[in-house]
Amino acid sequence: MALVAASDLIAGSSLGFLPLLTLGPTFASVSGTVRRTAAVGALALAICLPVAAYNNTLLTWQNNLTIVTLVSVTGASMLASYLRLRRERELANLKAVAEAAQRVLLRPVPRRAGDLRLALSYTSAAAEARIGGDLYEVVTTPAGVRLIIGDVQGKGLKAVETAAWVLGAFREAAYDQPDLISVAQRLEASLTRHLGAESFVTAILAEIAGGEITLLNCGHPAPLLLRRDGHVAVIVPPEESLPLGLAALAATAPKPHSFGFGEHDQILFYTDGVIETRDPSGEFYPLTERLAPLRDHDPQQALDTLREDLIDHAGGPLADDAAMLLLRRQSY
Incomplete structure (x- = not known):
């Protein structure tokens, strides 16, 4: 996200790199908790607003679309993180049962x-x-x-x-x-x-x-x-x-x-x-x-x-x- 912000500052308003900030919460959902994913999404939004203001694109339709995209992707990533964690807990329980069965069956x-x-x-x-x-x-x-x-x-x-x-x-x-x-x-x-x-x-x-x-x-x-x-x-x-x-x-x-x-x-x-x-x-x-x-x-x-x-x-x-x-x- 820092690289995206730096690229957008260098390119100015001619090229918009800020939509790439959605990569932050997307990757966070792969290994992080729901809270961590939300924090990364909030950080992406905190980066987006001042950079857009610096480039005089704040509240333009492109920037508004970027903000909506960030919020939407963060929400979807939080849901994905929740489902992943629930699946991991289920697999951990199944593994514990399998290991118990192994100890009984094949001592x-x-x-x-x-x-x-x-x-x-x-x-x-x-x-x-x-x-x-x-x-x-x-x-x-x-x-x-x-x-x-x-x-x-x-x-x-x-x-x-x-x-x-x-x-x-x-x-x-x-x-x-x-x-x-x-x-x-x-x-x-x-x-x-x-x-x-x-x-x-x-x-x-x-x-x-x-x-x-x-x-x-x-x-x-x-x-x-x-x-x-x-x-x-x-x-x-x-x-x-x-x-x-x-x-x-x-x-x-x-x-x-x-x-x-x-x-x-x-x-x-x-x-x-x-x-x-x-x-x-x-x-x-x-x-x-x-x-x-x-x-x-x-x-x-x-x-x-x-x-x-x-x-x-x-x-x-x-x-x-x-x-x-x-x-x-x-x-x-």
Whole structure:
């Protein structure tokens, strides 16, 4: 506004720059309060009158039109500022509700559980969202550390609702049931009551106890086992099994399989959003070739580095939710 006033004083009455003073209240409405916008509009009017008097244009029809324009734009800017602030308050309330839902649905995993160190990475495909269709949970039970990682069919609020049903059922069954098969049956029963006929959830249930890990894979991508000596193995289930929610279509129930999980061994669970991430040329993310960061002393730092590499590979926002859960056997 000072530049507009100076330009008008230099140009004199031959060129009228004073209508440009409306830029002041217009820009003020973008980030200021209603009161601040009104103050800027009043300042613009206070600049306009003496400058017009100096140029002998005060109360001419051009100046009167400029004054009316200033008053009108200031009023409209005050209304815009009020509506913007009200919208910002609504969004802040929604964000608070979403963060509360996140804390209930996807609680932070413990950094330690017995002699295990854990790390988690979760990236939602939805812009500005923190939760989506991927799910995870880790609990310490009398039978050992039990966990689930899964991926709900579909996206959006419906997928979030389904993830909530699965996690609620797992948190109860993990403490009550004697083995993973019984836990899976409880989850299946819960999903049968709440899901449609064509809805399903791919998931892996795991139990770590006594230097051994047991997996029950329900149609989920196979995890990666990183041995202490650097050997990497894909833990494929002995038999293919259907996802949770489709048990009625299977001839046999999924079968658990166990193997040793010694000191400094690691296992990486992930959802299909990780391995199905494509780069701009269409190439899938080569997860098994990018595991070098997992040798880092800090599991969370290692997984954060792997997540950054995944996002760099995508070259932009991910097309699907991507969750990774890393377990390391480390007694100290």
